[in-house]
Each structure stands twice: as structure tokens, then as C-alpha cells.
Amino acid sequence: MQQLTSQQSVIAVSGSSDVRVCGINKNHWYVAALSREVIDQPFGLTLWKEKFVLFRDRQGSVHALEDRCPHRQVKLSSGQVVGDRLECAYHGWQFDAEGTCAHVPYLAENQRRPNCKIRSLPVREQDGFIWVFPGDLETLEEQKIEPFSLPEWAHLNYIVTVSVIDCEGHFSYLIENLMDMYHGHLHNDYQAWASAKLEGLESSEMRVDAHYEAQSYYKIDKIWSISQLFFPALRKLHPEPLDVSYVYPNWDATLGKDFKITCLFCPTNETHTKAYLIHFTSLNAFWRLHKLPIKFRRFVKDSLFGAAQKLLDGLVVQDVEMIEQEQQAYLANPKRRNVELNRTIVAVQKLIKQQAIADQNQH
Numbered sequence: 001m002q003q004l005t006s007q008q009s010v011i012a013v014s015g016s017s018d019v020r021v022c023g024i025n026k027n028h029w030y031v032a033a034l035s036r037e038v039i040d041q042p043f044g045l046t047l048w049k050e051k052f053v054l055f056r057d058r059q060g061s062v063h064a065l066e067d068r069c070p071h072r073q074v075k076l077s078s079g080q081v082v083g084d085r086l087e088c089a090y091h092g093w094q095f096d097a098e099g100t101c102a103h104v105p106y107l108a109e110n111q112r113r114p115n116c117k118i119r120s121l122p123v124r125e126q127d128g129f130i131w132v133f134p135g136d137l138e139t140l141e142e143q144k145i146e147p148f149s150l151p152e153w154a155h156l157n158y159i160v161t162v163s164v165i166d167c168e169g170h171f172s173y174l175i176e177n178l179m180d181m182y183h184g185h186l187h188n189d190y191q192a193w194a195s196a197k198l199e200g201l202e203s204s205e206m207r208v209d210a211h212y213e214a215q216s217y218y219k220i221d222k223i224w225s226i227s228q229l230f231f232p233a234l235r236k237l238h239p240e241p242l243d244v245s246y247v248y249p250n251w252d253a254t255l256g257k258d259f260k261i262t263c264l265f266c267p268t269n270e271t272h273t274k275a276y277l278i279h280f281t282s283l284n285a286f287w288r289l290h291k292l293p294i295k296f297r298r299f300v301k302d303s304l305f306g307a308a309q310k311l312l313d314g315l316v317v318q319d320v321e322m323i324e325q326e327q328q329a330y331l332a333n334p335k336r337r338n339v340e341l342n343r344t345i346v347a348v349q350k351l352i353k354q355q356a357i358a359d360q361n362q363h
Helices: 006-012 137-143 171-179 181-186 223-229 294-303 309-332 343-362
Strands: 030-034 043-047 050-056 062-066 080-082 085-087 101-103 123-126 129-132 158-167 193-203 207-216 238-247 250-255 259-269 272-282
Touching: 030 043, 030 050, 030 259, 030 272, 043 259, 050 129, 062 123, 158 171, 158 294, 158 309, 171 238, 171 250, 171 259, 171 272, 171 309, 171 343, 181 193, 181 207, 181 309, 193 343, 207 343, 238 343, 272 309
Parallel strands: none
Antiparallel strands: 030 129, 043 050, 050 062, 080 085, 123 129, 158 272, 193 207, 207 238, 238 250, 250 259, 259 272
16 A cells, blocks of 8 residues: 555546546446345346346346346346246246346247347345446456455344435545545534544555544443434544545445444446445444344344434435535536545545546456
């Protein structure tokens, strides 16, 4: 990792490309859906201007295909799952997990089944999410690229909350928002920290790490302290390290020992982004809880799923409003430049441009 100086920060944004129209580097795993969103019906999604559909076979394995029937180009996500195949709603053509046409219901005896095939993507189901890899398969194999890991998802010591971000803005606006801890002014009682101060910044070809110190009330050391989430009068500020990381193409943050939050990105196009924001509350401080039976601890974890929903959704609503205003301002006048003081934003923009160029070089 390299430490960025102020002079390097100025150089970093002087490229000819505009970060607000940069595409994604497809040689990464991208989140496609929560596991629980894909049950017995097809699930359609758009990943950087390409439409895909997810479905489960009879064994419960997930598959990903282009969301189009090659017969009339209608969406396969409008159809249904039949056994291990995906059936088109229009004429009943069926496609297997590899995207091959496996059945046409009205095929005559003297007709051959169409030799047509649609694209399939590598799929991985991990840590409560379904991931797809839209890039080069040889690169995937050679570099052994893995999806972003969420070990806290299944860990019994963490309570999980998920909020879906659906915003009319380029993904760069969302990642800048997440990496810039100076915008706590926006969030009032929804945010667990205040008065952030940037202490350090490192950058590489794959990630940007920003280290802040913040004033936080978030310290879960007694069972009653969880009530701070819901009753602002009980909160007492204390200094905590706040570390945020853009691990392309996703985001991760920790506040002290008790708070972790992750954002998984599914960029749709230049003006729309979908993402999943995941909040983890640690129960590590409660050593007596760890001695209880596993089944009971799992019951506690499952029962408290979504405990911070109001907090997380409140943050998302406020951030999305600002991001969409940024996008509209850009569209109204693309040549107008921001006046930026946070070196973290400069490093983020540089990384997005580098990854976009890397993707272009692959083609």
C-alpha cells in the first residue's frame, strides 16, 4: 500500500476519463441477490446494462442465465422453473443450467430441436448471498478470484440487519458517500458516530483504506447497552477508531470492536445502482452467552435478525436523497467540477478509473 500525499491526490483526479460514466471491471464477483430472494420463482436482475435471471434446480443449486429467450427475445424471468429447467412464459421453450434449449413443447416429429444457447454465468452461493461472475472465465480460473467474504453472517456472535439500496445514481456517488465520514452532519440520530477526523489513507490497485477517529456511543459491553440504538438519551460519546475500506467493488467498515457494516454493490448502469447494506452488531462481549447451547444461540441470532432495521433504513433514505441530487446536478451540467477537500474521495475516483481501464484492456 502507498501513502497518498496532497500532491499525489491532485494528480490522481487529472485523468481524461470522467468517473461519473466509468463502467465496472467485470473480472470480479458481484452480488446478485439475497439467498432468500431466490426460492421457487425466477429472479431477474441487471448488472451493468446486462440482464440476467437466477433460478434454483430441484437440488436447490442456483444457476444464472441471460434473461432472454432466443426465440422471441422476451424475458425468461417472466416464466417459471420446471424441474431443473427454466421455462419461457411465451411459448414454453425450456432451457437447462448451461443455457441450452432442452425442450420445445410443440416440436413436430420431423423437426429438430433448435440448436440455440444463451449465456450462463458462474454462480456462487455464500454467506447468505448469491454471487455471479460476469467476466473472463480464464481469468477467474487463473487468478482464483473469490467473492467478498462475510464471516459474520453465520457467526453466532453477530446480529444481522440488511437494507436494500436502490438509487438513481452512478455507483461512484454511493461509494464516495460510504468512504466519506465527514457527512455525519446529515444523519442526526441515525448514525453511531460523530466528529470524524481522517488520520490515515492508503491506496493500491485493488483497494482504498481510510482510517478515521470518531466520537461514538456504540459500545455493546452490557446487555442494556443495546438500548442505545433506540434511546438517544442513553448514549455517551467516547473516541473509537473508524476504518472504512473500498475493496473493489464492495465496501467494508468497522467502528471499534462492536460495529461492522458492509455494502455489496450491483451497479445497474451509469445512472442507477443497487446494493445491499449489511449491519453487524457484535455480541462478543457477552461471555456468558457463549456458554449456552448452540441451538439457543442460533435462536437468539435468528430472532434478532433485522434488529437495527429502522436505524439502517433511516441512513439509507437520507444518503440516497443526497446521491440522487448529486446525479441530477451532474446530468444538468457535466462540466461543473466539485470542490473536494477529502483525500479519500480522490483515491476512490482514481481506483474506479483504474478498474474501468483494466476492464477495457481485457477486451
